[in-house]
Amino acid sequence: MSLPRRLLASCLIGLVLATSAQAAPPRNMVSVAKPEINLRAGAGTRHPALFTLGRGFPLEVIGRSGNWLKVRDFERDTGWVHRPLVGKTPHHIVKSPRANIRSAPSTRSRVLGTAENGEVLRTLERRSEWVKVQQDGGPRGWVAGRLLWGW
Numbered sequence: 001m002s003l004p005r006r007l008l009a010s011c012l013i014g015l016v017l018a019t020s021a022q023a024a025p026p027r028n029m030v031s032v033a034k035p036e037i038n039l040r041a042g043a044g045t046r047h048p049a050l051f052t053l054g055r056g057f058p059l060e061v062i063g064r065s066g067n068w069l070k071v072r073d074f075e076r077d078t079g080w081v082h083r084p085l086v087g088k089t090p091h092h093i094v095k096s097p098r099a100n101i102r103s104a105p106s107t108r109s110r111v112l113g114t115a116e117n118g119e120v121l122r123t124l125e126r127r128s129e130w131v132k133v134q135q136d137g138g139p140r141g142w143v144a145g146r147l148l149w150g151w
Contacts, residue, residue, distance in 0.1 A: 027060050027061075027151060028060065028061040029058055029059065029060055029061070029088075029090070029150065029151040030058075030059050030061055030069065030071070030081075030086040030087065030088060031056050031057060031058050031059065031086060031087060031088070031089050031090065031091045031150075032053050032054060032055050032056060032057040032059070032081075032085065032086055033055070033085060033086050033087035033089070034055065034085050035054065035055050036052055036053070036054055036055070037052070037053055037081060037082070037085045037086075038050075038051070038052055038053075038081075039051040039052075039053055039071070039073075039077075039079035039080070039081060040079055040080045040081070041079060041080070042080055043065035043066065043068035043070070043080045044068065044080075045082075047080065050077070050079045051077070051079070053073075053081075054120065055120075056089070056091040056120040056121075056122060056136075057073070057091070057093065057120055058073075058074070058090075058091045058092060058093055058120070058149065058150035058151065059071035059072065059073055059081065059086065060072045060073075062078065065080075067082060067083045067084070068080050068081070068082055068083065069081050069082075069083055069086065073093075074093050074095050074149035074150070089122075090122075090123035090150065090151050091120055091121065091122055091123055091150050091151075092120075092121050092123050092131055092133060092143075092148040092149065092150035092151070093118060093119065093120050093121070093148065093149050093150055094115045094116060094117050094118060094119045094121065094143075094147060094148060095117070095147065095148060095149045096117060096146075096147040097116075097117050098114050098115070098116055098117070099114065099115045099143045099144070099147040099148065100113075100114055100143070100144075101113045101114065101115060101133065101135060101138070101139050101141040101142070101143055102141050102142045102143070103141055103142070104142060105127050105128070105129075105130035105132075105142040106142075107144070109142070112139035112140075112141045113135060113138050113139040113141070115133075115135055115138075115143070119135070120136070121133035121134065121135055121136075121143070121148070122134040122136070123150065123151070124140065126145075127142075129144065129145045129146065130142045130143070130144060130145055131143050131145050131148055133148075
């Protein structure tokens with residue numbers, strides 16, 4: 001193999017390895033399926049409640065103990081939830097101070113409303129770097145994915 005072909009092959013192999021090393025495995029996500037649940041300090045009701053979470057709040061599963069899930073939220077707080085209280089309905093939470101909800105997946109499209117930091121939005125569709133959401137009691141529209149956390 002000639003030097004230019006070897007160099008090209010070496011570059012392509014390096015690019016493939018770098019890309020695959022950066023690709024994160026999909027997160028195991030759940031969302032709160034009840035009107036309100038407790039995030040606990042340990043796996044069981046004898047452990048104190050750290051926070052109360054509302055319906056739809058997205059959580060990343062990072063561990064298990066019996067029928068309890070160790071989870072992490074968008075602020076990287078961790079705790080435990082009882083598995084029957086969460087489900088697989090996708091939701092996102094606003095991680096920026098404010099997010100515009102737009103009529104189409106573009107910064108040039110009309111703003112239909114806004115969502116505030118910590119607000120939970122029902123996930124309807126994903127398209128490239130945009131997420132179509134339904135705001136509780138508000139508009140259905142598109143939010144830039146970089147402003148959200150969830151799945």
